[in-house]
Amino acid sequence: MKPTTFSSRRKFIKASTSMAASWALLPDIDIAFSKPPFNQSPNMTVTKSLIGIYGEWAATLVPNIPALSFRQNKWNDTKKWQKEALAKTNELLSKPNLGKNPTVTVEKKYTYDGLDIEELSWQLPYGRATKAYLLKPQGPQKPLPAILALHDHGGNKYFGKRKIVKLSDEQHPLLKDHQEHYYGGKAWANEIAKRGYVVLVHDTFAFESRRVLYEEVGGFFWGPLKTDGKSDAEPEKPENIQAYNTWASEHEHVMSKSLFCGGTTWPGVVLAEDQVALDILSNRPEVDKNRIGCAGLSGGGLRTAYLGGLDPRIKCAVCVGFMSTWDDFTLHKSYTHTWMLYVPLLPNYLDFPEILGIRAPLPTMVQNNNDDDLFTLPEMKKADVILQEIFKKAGAADHYQGKFYEGEHKFDQSMQKDAFEWFDKWLKS
Numbered sequence: 419m420k421p422t423t424f425s426s427r428r429k430f431i432k433a434s435t436s437m438a439a440s441w442a443l444l445p446d447i448d449i450a451f452s453k454p455p456f457n458q459s460p461n462m463t464v465t466k467s468l469i470g471i472y473g474e475w476a477a478t479l480v481p482n483i484p485a486l487s488f489r490q491n492k493w494n495d496t497k498k499w500q501k502e503a504l505a506k507t508n509e510l511l512s513k514p515n516l517g518k519n520p521t522v523t524v525e526k527k528y529t530y531d532g533l534d535i536e537e538l539s540w541q542l543p544y545g546r547a548t549k550a551y552l553l554k555p556q557g558p559q560k561p562l563p564a565i566l567a568l569h570d571h572g573g574n575k576y577f578g579k580r581k582i583v584k585l586s587d588e589q590h591p592l593l594k595d596h597q598e599h600y601y602g603g604k605a606w607a608n609e610i611a612k613r614g615y616v617v618l619v620h621d622t623f624a625f626e627s628r629r630v631l632y633e634e635v636g637g638f639f640w641g642p643l644k645t646d647g648k649s650d651a652e653p654e655k656p657e658n659i660q661a662y663n664t665w666a667s668e669h670e671h672v673m674s675k676s677l678f679c680g681g682t683t684w685p686g687v688v689l690a691e692d693q694v695a696l697d698i699l700s701n702r703p704e705v706d707k708n709r710i711g712c713a714g715l716s717g718g719g720l721r722t723a724y725l726g727g728l729d730p731r732i733k734c735a736v737c738v739g740f741m742s743t744w745d746d747f748t749l750h751k752s753y754t755h756t757w758m759l760y761v762p763l764l765p766n767y768l769d770f771p772e773i774l775g776i777r778a779p780l781p782t783m784v785q786n787n788n789d790d791d792l793f794t795l796p797e798m799k800k801a802d803v804i805l806q807e808i809f810k811k812a813g814a815a816d817h818y819q820g821k822f823y824e825g826e827h828k829f830d831q832s833m834q835k836d837a838f839e840w841f842d843k844w845l846k847s
Contacts, residue, residue, distance in 0.1 A: 467749045477748050486767040488775065488808050496778065496812045503768060503776050504728060510764050511686035511724075516542055519697050530585055532556055533611050538620075539627075540698065542691065549627035550620035550695065551583055553611040554704060563709035563845040564616040564699055566732075567607040568692065568725070569625065571717025571756050572596065575666040576659045578626030579619040582607045582718075592656055600715060602830035610838055614846070618699040622721065623687050624673065629666065642668045674757035684758045685724055692725045700731060708733065709845045713837060715739045715829040716792075720759055723774040730780065734844040736837040737774060738785045738829045739792070741820075743804075744770050746797035754792045771801040772808065779814030781844040783821065783837060790827045798822075 467473025483489055486503045493499040520540040527536050536552040554562070569581045574596070581596055584605035597603055611617040621627045632648040643665065652658055674684050700707040711734035714722050719740030726735030744765040747755065764773075774782065784805065786798045802820035809818035819840065823833055 468751075468753060473749050477745055480744060480748075480765045484765065484767050484769055484772070487769065487772055488778075488811060489804070493811075500776055503772070506767050507728060507761075507764065507773065507776070510683075510761050510767075511689060511728075512682045513686040513690040514682050516690050516694060519694065519701075522698055529556060531608050531612075533608060535585060538698075540694070542694065545623075545628055547627065548620055548691070548695075549579065550618060550698075551579055551585065551607075552616065552618050552702070553583065553607060554616040555611065555614055559704050561706040562614060562616050562704055563711070563841070564618070564702070564705040564707075565607075565610055565841065566692070566696055566699055566710065566712040566725075567610070567617050567619045568712060568714030568718035568721040569619065569622070570600065570715045571720075571758065572600070573667055574659075574663050575625050575629050576653070576662050578621035578628070580626065583619055584608055590654065592659060600828050602828070602832075602834070604831060604834065606829065606834050609834060610841070613838055613842070615841070616699070616702060616705050618695060620691075620695045622691050623684075624666075628691075629662075630669065630673075632662075632665075635669075643672065670757045674760070678762070683761050684756075685720075685761050688721060688758055689724045689728065692721055693729060696725070696729065696731060707731070711735060711841050711845055713738065713841075716827065717756060717758060720756075723770070726780075726782065727774040727776045730777065732777070732780070734781045734841055735774070735777065736783045736785065736840060738833065738837065739787060739790060739827050741771060741774075741784045741786060741801045741805075742793040742797045743801050746794055750794050750797075751792060769801075769804060771804045775805050775808040778809045778812040779817050781817045781840070782809070783819045783840045785829070785833050785837065786820070786822045787825050787827055788822055789825055792827055 465474055469476060486499070486506055488496070488499050488503070520542060523539045525537045525539055527534070529535065532555070533553045534556050538550040538552055539547045540550075541547045567582055569578050572581070574581070577593060577596070580590070580593055582601070582605060584597075597605060607617050607619050624630060631650050632645040633650055635643075635645050638644045648661070648665065653662070677684055677687060696710070699705060700710065710731060712722055712725055712732050713736035715738040717740070719737045722735055722737040723740060726732045726737065742751070747759070747770070774784070782805070784802065786802070788795055790798070805818055805820060806815070809815050821836060829837075
């Protein structure tokens with residue numbers, strides 16, 4: 419990606435700092451699986467970490483094998499384990515109740531790139547209307563398999579769904595750069611729709627149509643979040659987009675803290691909104707609701723981990739560029755990630771890959787990049803081993819595939835080819 423977009427990513431990484439909080443001890447953690455107490459000698463050599471001398475200690479607080487891990491010997495029945503793991507994860511996510519499904523409005527219909535395209539909107543109980551695109555092969559079709567395509571984060575909240583589609587020959591230059599850098603120059607939602615899928619792409623919480631506007635914000639009297647002198651006018655100008663993304667990355671910790679205080683979590687809100695989109699996709703007459711998958715890169719991979727792990731309507735999942743362990747985030751990489759990741763206390767019960775692993779034995783692919791600077795390679799490989807163990811224990815070793823590619827953070831054409839073939843294998847057979 420060119421510097422105009424990279425700069426917002428770098429600023430986002432710098433702005434995503436950790437929050438201090440204290441939490442009560444949990445009475446139902448199985449201490450037999452806890453790590454031994456950490457005792458640091460004053461003369462001990464300190465291993466550097468994101469939180470300095472406290473890193474090694476913090477990494478010992480979570481059990482080696484968390485309380486609800488399917489890797490524990492006590493779990494032999496996959497369904498019983500899933501029931502408990504789902505219940506605890508949903509409890510900690512604290513999803514907001516969004517009520518009954520909203521009415522969907524079709525705002526526009528047209529044809530482009532060999533696809534029939536619909537521009538949709540629906541109103542949730544809060545915020546402005548969610549905007550979405552539905553893409554499908556041209557002409558009447560029998561019920562088809564479908565994909566919920568989940569856009570990335572990328573330190574860019576001005577854009578959401580538009581990052582992974584192409585709807586005309588004219589494209590915003592920043593979107594063109596984004597697709598060139600991360601997606602091998604392809605709008606991957608278009609590409610998979612051409613293979614015979616109905617594809618829904620929607621803006622999730624705080625992105626594009628759901629983003630926070632300057633004019634709505636008050637209460638910041640100093641610092642980078644002051645909105646004095648900022649304007650929502652002429653939003654499509656590249657310099658205004660870059661300024662907005664810088665401000666929005668600074669605003670992430672405020673949003674997350676406020677959601678915690680409101681009794682929910684950012685991952686819980688995103689999951690709830692993604693499940694509304696899944697409801698809408700499932701109810702389309704041209705969709706076979708028993709053949710729905712989801713996929714996404716980066717923030718879209720994170721959303722895949724939660725949605726694919728917690729909603730069995732996703733029959734096939736491809737998580738791209740977002741798989742590691744809680745230890746990796748604790749010691750090395752929390753600063754590179756969005757607040758959309760964190761669910762307080764969940765690491766006591768499941769390691770991060772085990773969230774996606776709850777879906778076993780449903781088909782699952784994870785795609786990693788060896789030089790992805792958002793994670794460390796040893797912890798990505800450890801996460802892959804954990805998922806292999808879960809699927810093997812569930813009697814479905816061949817339903818999981820973890821793949822590693824050369825290069826940096828991306829979902830390029832070779833990775834798309836593998837992902838699309840995986841969907842074809844499980845959703846078209």
